[in-house]
Amino acid sequence: MTVLQIIQPNNQTLRQKARPVTRFDDDLQTLIDNMIETMRDVNGVGLAAPQVDVPLRLAVIETLPDEDDEGNDIEGSRDLYVIINPEIIWQSRDVVDGIEGCLSIPGYIGEVTRYQSVRVRALDRHGKKIRLRLHDWDARIFQHEIDHLDGVLYIDRLSDPDKLWTEEEYREKFGADEETTDEVMT
Numbered sequence: 001m002t003v004l005q006i007i008q009p010n011n012q013t014l015r016q017k018a019r020p021v022t023r024f025d026d027d028l029q030t031l032i033d034n035m036i037e038t039m040r041d042v043n044g045v046g047l048a049a050p051q052v053d054v055p056l057r058l059a060v061i062e063t064l065p066d067e068d069d070e071g072n073d074i075e076g077s078r079d080l081y082v083i084i085n086p087e088i089i090w091q092s093r094d095v096v097d098g099i100e101g102c103l104s105i106p107g108y109i110g111e112v113t114r115y116q117s118v119r120v121r122a123l124d125r126h127g128k129k130i131r132l133r134l135h136d137w138d139a140r141i142f143q144h145e146i147d148h149l150d151g152v153l154y155i156d157r158l159s160d161p162d163k164l165w166t167e168e169e170y171r172e173k174f175g176a177d178e179e180t181t182d183e184v185m186t
Contacts, residue, residue, distance in 0.1 A: 001037040004052040006103050013050050014104060015151045018057045021084045024127040028058075032125050035060045042102050046141045048148035051104050057085045059145035063138055073167055081132070086122035086146050089131075091115035098140055100154045101167070109170045112154050114140045128170035 007014060021028065039047040039060055049058040061081040094116040101109045118139045120132045134142050144154060158164055161173060170176060 003041045004034050004038045006038065006042070006051050007049075008104050008106075009153065011053060013053050014148070014153065016050070017151050018048075018050050018055045018149045020057050024125075027104045029125065031056075036080070036082075039103075042103055044128070045124050046145045047103060048136070048145045048186055050142075050148050050151075057149045059083050059149065061141050061145060062142070070165070074142065076122050078096065082125040083120065083122040083142070083145070084125065084127075086120050086142075086149070088118050088143070088146060090122050091120040092117040096136075097159050098137075099148070100140065100144060102144075105153065107166055107167055108155075109167055110155060111159045112144075112157045113139075113159045114157075115145050118143060120146070124173050132161075 008014070035047050035049065035058075036053065039062065041047075046059060049056040057134070059082075061083065063079045063081075067151040083129060085184070092115050095113050096116045097111050097113050098110045099109055116139060117133070117135045120134060120142055122130055124130050132142070147153070154165070155164060165173065173183060
């Protein structure tokens with residue numbers, strides 16, 4: 001597998017609506033594997049194909065690990081999703097503010113309002129239809145990645161323009177540690 005280069009906002013691919021995936025061939029499977037490798041290499045929780053300069057409606061997402069009573073990660077408790085041509089088919093009335101970062105905008109964190117729950121319809125890596133009911137943090141990650149497929153970045157959805165900070169400013173202002181800020185990078 002290969003670690004791919006993650007592009008930044010100066011690359012137009014991030015601002016374009018991605019094309020639907022129509023072929024589930026070996027090239028697609030290689031791209032998916034490389035995206036998973038890249039996401040894990042940079043400790044991300046999500047990565048959309050446009051972030052690696054591939055304008056396809058494809059994203060990989062790996063949920064944060066569950067923790068035991070002592071706050072230790074439970075091995076094997078992460079879920080890996082490959083979503084192709086995803087659509088949000090329902091969203092809750094309830095919205096919540098939360099902190100997000102982006103692998104394509106390194107060094108920054110912002111507060112974004114998202115739906116608390118969503119339902120997503122997509123295809124898996126083999127073209128099989130899937131439906132997902134997502135809540136809280138998982139719903140936030142999926143909304144963030146699906147936005148990438150439409151050329152929308154989290155900085156476009158800030159709850160307030162003054163609620164964008166460098167990671168260092170955020171840690172100083174809110175007393176967060178580096179691990180906490182690493183967990184918001186999608």
